[in-house]
Amino acid sequence: MSGFRSYPVIGLISSLSVLAAVATPAGALEPVEFTVTAGPDGLRKDLRNASALLGLQAEGKTAAEDVFSAARAEYGRLVSAAYATGYYAPVIHVLIDGREAAGIPPLDAPKNIGSVRVTVDPGPAFKFSEARVAPVPSGTEMPAGFAAGKPAESGLVQEAVQTGVDAWREDGHAKAGVASQDVVADHRSNTLAARIGLQPGPKLRFGKLKVEGQERMRERRIHKIAGLPEGEVFDPDALKRSAERLRRTGVFRSVTLTEDEAITSPDLIGITATVVEEKLRRYSIGAEIASLDGMSLTGYWLHRNLMGGGERLKVEGEIGNIGAQNSGVDYGLGVTIDRPATLTPDTTLSFSVNAAHLDEEDYTADIGTLGVGFSHYFSEKLTGRVGLEFSYAKVEDIIATYTYEHLALPIGATWDSRDNKVDARKGYYLDAELRPYLGFGTTDSGARIKADGRAYLTFGDKRPVTLAARAQVGAIFGGDLLGTPRDYLFYSGGGGTVRGQPYQSLGVDVARLYGEKIGGMAFAALSAEVRARVTDTIGIVGFADAGYIGATDFGDSYGDWHAGAGFGLRYNTGFGPIRLDVAAPVAGSTGDGVQIYVGIGQSF
Structure with missing residues (x-):
């Protein structure tokens, strides 16, 4: 040969x-x-x-x-x-x-x-002598390179065909496909003629959703959660959203929505949902360690399908600051029940009850909260939430004992375009919340605003380097320091804000007014990391953090800031990187010496 x-x-x-x-x-x-x-x-x-x-x-x-x-x-x-x-x-x-x-x-x-x-x-490069996919709906844009005189890449032919078929399906023609294809290479002129004929088929409407594979989940609730618009014009995006709603419940290990081969008279296309249910129960345990802040243990127990309608019961607990040098042990317990597809297929109703004991450097508090709320998925990236919470707290510090009671209306939204939530390499994350609250008794009324933004950019393929940045900001309007619920006030320091500085070490030094240090009503923090992959499993990180706390406003006379910097190691596992960070103070008077942080997942 x-x-x-x-x-x-x-x-x-x-x-x-x-x-x-x-x-x-x-x-x-x-x-x-x-x-x-x-x-x-x-x-x-x-x-x-x-x-x-x-x-x-x-x-x-x-x-x-x-x-x-x-x-x-x-x-x-x-x-x-x-x-x-x-x-x-x-x-x-x-x-x-x-x-x-x-x-x-x-x-x-x-x-x-x-x-x-x-x-x-390889021989000579070929160019398109003809590039045609027809018919297609009005306004359909073919790939830019699929034109006469352009390099005749085979992938462009396939992409153009898929573009045409997708355009017909988006117009309601679910059975659109290729009717004819005439693709000929002319070796004398080094050209390729691509002539593809499409058959759109009839415009169809969604027929009835059939369900297969369910065991404990009620079929009626599967229909409700999927929210397939039966009787409306076929839309592949609507089909995709229905599948995603079912997956989002966590009830199912797998979800597949398939279109019937045959058309049901007069113009209906049936859809079959094939599901495989997950195990009913799940539990998780996590731990983080910091040299000065001690150990934090978290865990939860989850029931995925409490009453056969996709209801999720979650019991979670946390014990924090075990062995901390500047505070006592914090602990809390929370119970949440979520019901998907309430009001709309994309809306989840939640009930929650939480109790916590905080033993901080400046105060101790016993806090209880009852809440009800709705969360809504506007898209795969954007979610919103609104709720109503009643909170009771008994706080004791070196001055006196305070009782805080208030009713809050938290309103928030989250935009998340990260490629990976535990080890992001690209994308953005922004969470913002406005929390107006009505105080009772000696508790002031006001509003709390907090936002957390993150951005990620990666360079290189074989040994990629990721630049990660985070900005946090918060403010409280209305009332004064002692009249604001103590757990609403802001502190800085520790793994979530400024590494290298002790946990919640920066507050407001108001000893001249009240004889103590407490949290502030204004807060800002910045973090930056450079993450480099040394091998497929080992990574190194350099980072710097800074935080600011103001008494009642940004730039007031009681405000102060501090900063920390350090380096870290990452070991990539199947479920996220194991994190080891070593940091030290570089500005401010709140810390002294090196601190070590160990946990799972990137720091942000």
Whole structure:
């Protein structure tokens, strides 16, 4: 066999595929010689990346049977890579000890292999002589490169076809597909003519949702949660949202929504939801350690489907500051019940009760809270919430004992576009809340505003470096320091604000007024990290944090700030990185000496 010419291009859309090589452990083999005789650097890189033999070599797998299998797969992989970049006349040789791999019968596979040589002559680059996908709905925009005179990349043909089909489906034509395809490469003119005909089919409406696979979950509630708009014009986005609503409950291990093959007269397309339910119960335990702040233990027990309607019962507890040098032990217990698809398919109703004991450096407090609220999913990234909470707190400090009672109306929103919530490399996160409250007795009325914003940007592929930044801000309006619920006041210091400074070490020094230090009514904090991956599992981090507390406003005479900086190590696990941070104070008078923090997940 003298060479491998380009495959026939008729039926290109259905015939292009990548053949995967199967690899198993190892013997000895000379390095694979891989040569591309011409073409731009981008093509050379794509061909090398597509090579099964080079991939096998990188894994250190050199057993003869594996090399032979990869060599036979090499032709298809390299042809597909050449087509993808607009080269439709490649000549490919894969020589095993001087013999063309495609000419060696599988039953006569060599038992030992000494050398492998791959040579690719990509031939000329092809351009589109014609690029047409029709008919498509009015206003449909084809991929920018899918036009006469542009490089004839096979991926552009597939992308253009998918764009046309998707446009028809978004217009309600659920059965849109390819009716005809005429894709011809002209080797005399080095051009590719792509003419694809689409068949939109009839405009359809959603039929009845059928459910399969449920065990404990009531079918009526599955319909309610999915919120499929039966009787309305078919919309693939609506279908996607229905599946996401079911997954969001946490009741199901898997959810698949499929369209019926046949159309139900006159114009209905039925949908079948196939679900697999998760185990009913789950528990989790977590821990974080800081050298001065002590250990914090958290845990919860969860029932995913309390009454067969997707209701989630969560009991969670926390014990914090165990062994802390400047405060006592805090502990709390909370119970929450969530009911999805209340009022709308995207709205969840929640009831909660919480009790906590705080033993801080400046005060002790016993706090109880009852709440009811709604959370609403506006999109995959944007959620909103509103609630009503009654809170009672008994606080004791060096001056006196105070009782705080108030009714709050928390209103908040969260925008989350991070690619990974525990180890983000790109995207943004913003959470903001306005909490007006009505005080009773000696408790002042007012409003509390707090926002937390984060941004992530990553450079590089093999050893990526991530720049991460965080900004926090908070303010309280109305009342005075002693009349504001004590747990609403702001402090700075510790793992959540300024590492290197002791936990809640920065407050307001009002000893001249009240004889003590308490939290402030104005707060701001900034954090920045540089996260570098040394290996696939090991990362290093450099960071700096700063925080500010004001008594009643930003920039008042009682305000102060502090800062800390340090470095850390990250060990990547399957569920998130293990974090070790070492930090020290760099500004302010609230801390002295090095602090160590250990936990799971990035610091923010």
